Structures are given as structure tokens and as C-alpha cells.
């Protein structure tokens with residue numbers, strides 16, 4: 001794998017057609033859905049709300065939104081839509097869409113939500129601004145950002161692993177899971193949103209739990225290029241793998257930052 005070339009998600013890393021990636025996505029949902037749903041629940045999503053789930057992945061959050069807003073009111077988009085086939089059968093509008101380069105697949109949304117998507121897009125601040133323009137007056141933009149904090153890990157091998165993960169993904173796709181998430185919620189303010197807030201949640205990373213499983217599979221995906229680039233040694237890799245499956249290992253170096261803001265309520269300016 002050439003990690004110097006900038007690619008899109010799935011081209012050199014995280015191909016959703018691969019069973020290992022499907023497993024990783026299931027673990028991501030198991031680890032992060034409770035945090036995301038707790039955040040979205042604060043907005044009291046109502047039947048009839050127009051919702052856009054950006055970079056929907058395997059679709060667990062789009063499904064949750066469909067249960068509340070009504071399937072026909074939910075648009076879910078991704079550059080890879082095969083994992084979303086079941087949602088289309090439910091009546092959700094499933095759209096193949098590149099949020100970095102294409103116009104929004106609609107407007108006047110009451111809620112636009114993206115989890116672990118903007119972290120992987122080099123043009124994340126432009127994308128965020130564009131997402132904000134797809135909101136109805138009073139509509140909410142919610143950005144959940146996967147956040148690595150290598151410097152707070154209790155274990156050097158886990159810390160090195162986290163730096164290596166971010167570096168490999170950065171070279172491959174332009175990912176930033178260390179620096180950008182910590183700037184939230186400023187990008188939402190820069191996009192002109194109001195009532196802006198943010199909160200970090202750090203679920204326990206415990207050997208063998210879903211969070212550790214997600215990290216284990218992510219490590220597996222990046223280990224080849226990380227070793228080749230000298231970002232990790234074989235020994236560090238093995239130590240990190242052992243810790244991630246050892247229930248006596250507990251760590252708090254990976255979490256989710258949830259930032260939200262809304263478009264000012266009020267009539268649209270005349271066109």
C-alpha cells in the first residue's frame with residue numbers, strides 16, 4: 001500500500017466490501033451508538049423532521065433517525081452505499097454522494113448529522129460550512145468527531161499505536177483525529193451557527209470490549225504501513241494487540257467529541 005498517495009475512504013484503507021471492515025463498522029456502532037444517541041436525544045427529534053445522515057456507514061444512526069422522524073424524512077448518504085441497502089428497503093432515501101465535492105442532496109434540513117466523517121476529509125472546514133447551508137432556519141448541525149488522545153494513555157505501546165494510526169490515515173486520506181477534533185466547536189461558530197456547544201465523551205477502552213475491538217481492527221488495518229514506515233515496531237504492535245484483548249487493561253485515550261449548533265431561527269432572506 002502506498003501511504004503517500006491521497007485517496008478516498010475505502011480505496012486503500014477500510015474497503016467496506018471486506019468482511020474485516022464490516023466487522024470493524026459493527027464494532028464502531030456498538031462502541032459509539034450509545035454516546036451518539038445520547039447526544040441526539042437531547043434535540044428531541046420529532047416526527048416529520050427532515051434529517052440528513054452524512055457518511056452513514058452501515059446506517060445504525062440513520063435507522064435510529066428513521067424511527068423518530070419517519071423513514072421518508074431521512075436522507076442518508078455515503079460514497080459507499082452497499083451497506084445501506086436495508087435502509088432503502090425501509091423507505092429511507094439512500095444516496096451515493098461525496099460530501100467533499102458534491103452539492104447537498106437537499107436543503108432545509110431540521111437536522112444534519114455526521115459521525116467520524118469530517119475527521120477523514122482534508123477539506124473538513126469547507127465541508128462543515130456547506131453542511132451548515134443545508135439547514136432550515138433553526139435546524140441543527142451535529143458533528144461527532146472520533147478523537148484520539150495518545151498523550152493521555154497509560155501505556156506507551158497504546159500511545160505509539162494511536163500516533164501511528166493517525167499518521168497512516170493522514171497520509172492515506174488526510175485524516176486528523178488528534179488536532180482538528182480539539183478545535184470543536186469553533187468550526188461551527190465560523191460557519192455562522194448559533195447556540196453552539198461541544199462535549200467530549202471518553203468511554204472506557206477495556207481489553208475485549210467493543211471499543212477495544214474497534215481499535216484492534218483499526219490497528220490491524222494500518223499495521224502493515226505503520227511497520228513499513230517505522231511508526232511502530234513489531235514489539236509495540238504485539239504489546240498493543242495483547243493489551244486490547246486483556247480485560248485487565250483499562251485506558252481512556254479514545255473518545256467522541258460531539259459539537260452542535262443551529263442555524264439562526266427566522267425567515268430565509270428573499271432570493
Ligand SMILES: C[S@@+](CC[C@H](N)C(=O)[O-])C[C@H]1O[C@@H](n2cnc3c(N)ncnc32)[C@H](O)[C@@H]1O
Nearest residue numbers: 009055056057078079097098099100115116117
Ligand atoms: C468511520 S466511518 C463512519 C460511518 C458512520 N458515520 C458511523 O459512524 O457509523 C466513515 C464513513 O464516511 C464515509 N465517507 C468517507 N469519505 C466520504 C465522502 N467524501 N463523502 C461521503 N462519505 C464519506 C465512509 O464511506 C464511511 O462510511
